[in-house]
Amino acid sequence: MKTCRSVGASSQMNGQHDWDSRRKRKIADITQALSVSPVDVAALRRMAISEGGLLTDEIRCQVWPRLLNVPSQVLDQEPETVERENNKDYNQVLLDVQRSLRRFPPGMPDEQREGLQEELIDIILRVLKRNPQLHYYQGYHDIVVTFLLVLGERLATALVEKLSTHHLRDFMDPTMDNTKHILNYLMPIIERVNPEVHDFMQQAEVGTVFALSWLITWFGHVLSDFRHVVRLYDFFLACHPLMPIYFAAVIPQDLPYETLISRAGDLFVQFPPSELAKEASSHESVAASTFKDFDLASTQQRPDSVLRRRRKQKQAALESSAATSVVAVARPSAARRLVRLAVMGLTVALGAAALAVVNTALEWAPKLDLFP
Structure with missing residues (x-):
């Protein structure tokens, strides 16, 4: 028994040491992404999605504004005094x-x-x-x-x-029509994840109203641990506005919290909103359409080192032989194949979701030259 306890204690210590090392590396990566000009928003998204999220509230104070693309001059403004008298709300x-x-x-x-x-x-x-x-x-x-x-x-x-x-715009209409539209995505996702659960819910006629409070509060109303709330907000702020409904679809699974987040991300990769839109409804949500603003901003806010590398690669391609030029021409299609593999769900790692989120312009934003 002593040996068992010793092995268990050693395993816990090794696990803690590994997490401490990953945490330090992650903080260094976030610091690096914030320090370049322009800020590497794509890297910050990856950090917010991956295990542990943004780790501390101090980091969130720096990163959340970047994820929402809020200009620094807006952040510096002192909030004006609010008059409560005669306010209808x-x-x-x-x-x-x-x-x-x-x-x-x-x-x-x-x-x-x-x-x-x-x-x-x-x-x-x-x-x-x-x-x-x-x-x-x-x-x-x-x-x-x-x-x-x-x-x-x-x-x-x-x-x-x-x-x-932007993200909450659908919930703030005078009617709940757009909110109901987003809830309509839930059952098609569940059907693809767990047909038995889907069929049971259909037969029981439970509808989707049970998920309403989850969706419109980003689960803040139903989660008792504040650490879980902010971790989830890291994830949602880095992702497409419909990600909360994907997370709602994995809630019936009794899995560790980080695994639920990973599963939600992978579901988004495998079954993107564009594939579910017909089953949910014919019109696009307001929040989904405005996400193009964030996506386009992220693709434009890549570090200048990336831009320099692209210029060097293009120059090298012009000066290379015909055979090398063929390879250079083939490179974009190879990169797109990598994205396609991720979208098809051939990898179950969270990295697939991160890849899809960072390259969302392929689906939602105007056509851009994302690959050198």
């Missing part, structure tokens, strides 16, 4: 925020929590005032409070506004 926002006690860290002093709740109300009302086309929905505060706790009021205001006009 104030009473409902106040009621929801007052019911949000469980979203704050246990043991937080009442005075501190109450101060944060006041800031939470101000952020929501401020975003709605700036964007009259947006409509408040119950559950929105669950997303906003996460950004407040991680970023503070100033940064949270800027990022929540960008998020609300």
Whole structure:
């Protein structure tokens, strides 16, 4: 028995050592991606998706604005004073925020929590005032409070506004039509993952409303551990706006948290929204269409070293022999074949999902020369 315990303890120590090493490498990679000019947004996406996400709130303060492509001048602006009187949303926002006690860290002093709740109300009302086309929905505060706790009021205001006009846009229409449309993707995904579960749900006529709170709060309302919430937000901010519905499809599986995230990413690779659109509905969601902005920005914000390398490769191709030129011409198709293999789900590693996310311009953005 002593030997067994010793082996187990040694294995745990080795596992911890490996994770510590990976963590240090990841922090170094994130620092490098942030330090180049322009910032390597594609690398930051990969870091946010892969195991452990962005690791700390300090890192999230630097990376989340990059993932949402929020300009630095916007981040530096001090939030304006909010007038609550005669605001049509104030009473409902106040009621929801007052019911949000469980979203704050246990043991937080009442005075501190109450101060944060006041800031939470101000952020929501401020975003709605700036964007009259947006409509408040119950559950929105669950997303906003996460950004407040991680970023503070100033940064949270800027990022929540960008998020609300893009990723969350479908939920903020005057009706729930677009929200229902996104929920319609759930059953086709489940059918491909687990036909037996799909058939059972169809026979039971449970519908998809059970996943509504998951979707519109990015699971913030239903997850009790704040570490899990921010880890999931890392993932969602780095991905296509419909990724939360893919994550909802893997929830019935009793798997470790990181494995659920990995599975959701792989499902997105294997069954992209374009393949499910006909089964879900004929029109594209607003959030999905606006994702092109982020995707195009990411492809343009590659480090200048990449651009220099491309120029050198093109110059070398011009100066090479005819045989070398043939190889150079073949290279793009080889790279595209690699993407195609990933999309077909021939690899189950999270790297496949990361590859698809980083190269999303192939599907959603205008045709770009992504490969040298």
